Amino acid sequence: MRRNDIPGQDELKEVFTRMVDQEKLPHAMLIHGVEGGVSLPLALFLTSYLMCDSPEGGDICGTCPSCSKTRHFTHPDVHFVVPVNGTKTIRKELANTDRFIEDWREALIANPFLSLRDWYERIGIERSQGFIGDREGKEFRQKLSLRSYEGKAKVFIIWHADRMNPTFGNKILKNLEEPSERTHFIVVTEQPAQLLTTILSRTQRVKEEHISDESLAAFLEHTYDVTAERAMNLAFRAEGNVHSATKEAQENDDPWLAEFREWMRLCYKKDLVGLFQWSEKMAKNNRDAQRQFVSGALKMLDRCFRMGWVETPIPMEGEEASFYKGFAPFINASNVRQFMDLLEEASFHVERNVNEKLVWYDSSIKAVRFMHAGKKAAERV
Numbered sequence: 001m002r003r004n005d006i007p008g009q010d011e012l013k014e015v016f017t018r019m020v021d022q023e024k025l026p027h028a029m030l031i032h033g034v035e036g037g038v039s040l041p042l043a044l045f046l047t048s049y050l051m052c053d054s055p056e057g058g059d060i061c062g063t064c065p066s067c068s069k070t071r072h073f074t075h076p077d078v079h080f081v082v083p084v085n086g087t088k089t090i091r092k093e094l095a096n097t098d099r100f101i102e103d104w105r106e107a108l109i110a111n112p113f114l115s116l117r118d119w120y121e122r123i124g125i126e127r128s129q130g131f132i133g134d135r136e137g138k139e140f141r142q143k144l145s146l147r148s149y150e151g152k153a154k155v156f157i158i159w160h161a162d163r164m165n166p167t168f169g170n171k172i173l174k175n176l177e178e179p180s181e182r183t184h185f186i187v188v189t190e191q192p193a194q195l196l197t198t199i200l201s202r203t204q205r206v207k208e209e210h211i212s213d214e215s216l217a218a219f220l221e222h223t224y225d226v227t228a229e230r231a232m233n234l235a236f237r238a239e240g241n242v243h244s245a246t247k248e249a250q251e252n253d254d255p256w257l258a259e260f261r262e263w264m265r266l267c268y269k270k271d272l273v274g275l276f277q278w279s280e281k282m283a284k285n286n287r288d289a290q291r292q293f294v295s296g297a298l299k300m301l302d303r304c305f306r307m308g309w310v311e312t313p314i315p316m317e318g319e320e321a322s323f324y325k326g327f328a329p330f331i332n333a334s335n336v337r338q339f340m341d342l343l344e345e346a347s348f349h350v351e352r353n354v355n356e357k358l359v360w361y362d363s364s365i366k367a368v369r370f371m372h373a374g375k376k377a378a379e380r381v
């Protein structure tokens, strides 16, 4: 990862490269990321910089043998620990990061701004959840005890560390308490509050910076070859979520838009059978995906409200524009609050293991009511 492969974060990049230059990189760091942010790419940049044979001007050289290995995520001294679970081909008892290492490399090469959901989908565990540590044991101990292959540092990147189980947490803790020489742990998480407090107290914590629309747009424009106008539109809509902006730039589509559109269409038609089937389908997604649907839906509702009521022009193109144009008037002051509460409540119940099919069906019935109240209010105007 080169310095410019990551949008924004100028201060953090400075801090990281200075720590390496001055040989003051702590042996345990925690990067506190934001949802859809760049905490993983930051960890990758820091690692590449640490490993590079001739870094220059605060960036990697990009051409030395180490850079070639870190670029392909095959450096023998860079180890990853990520959430996994059993799949159709790998039994749960055998599932650890090493079993999925090829998938992991491919996923990072395809898009280093990877989300947990993308990762679960790639390895086919989107209906369950990933865990860290259940079966990392032997391989992890081996990697820890080996000397570094290249004689430099050894790095362990632990991604979504909040998903680690207590046994693994305690194993890590031991290493944080008695650090081996030239071994660095980079713990990446969006939810540090979920980590053992003893881990938190032994890591040096840095927080991802907020990214401006302008720097995200500039990044999208030069990385994904989109026009300046589209780059600005994408950045504006992403509201700091680099993951969704890069995904949209590559795919031309909001991942949850189709799902939301379908839901709203069924609500509009008061199609109870259709809503029942939709609820069944939604409930089949894992909890993370359902949570992401809710956060996507909240954004879409917010956009509709702003378009229909406050008359703020929202930049967008094509099919998406036509959906918003037709649907936005139904979301107005008479129902926007209720709609948002409804989604937050659904998310709350899903988190707490309430029967998901019922949660979504119940929410659908309420959504029908809210939508038709909004329609009436729109007609009165």
Ligand SMILES: [Zn+2]
Pocket (backbone or CB within 6 Å): 051, 052, 053, 054, 055, 060, 061, 062, 063, 064, 065, 066, 067
């Ligand atoms: Zn290099």
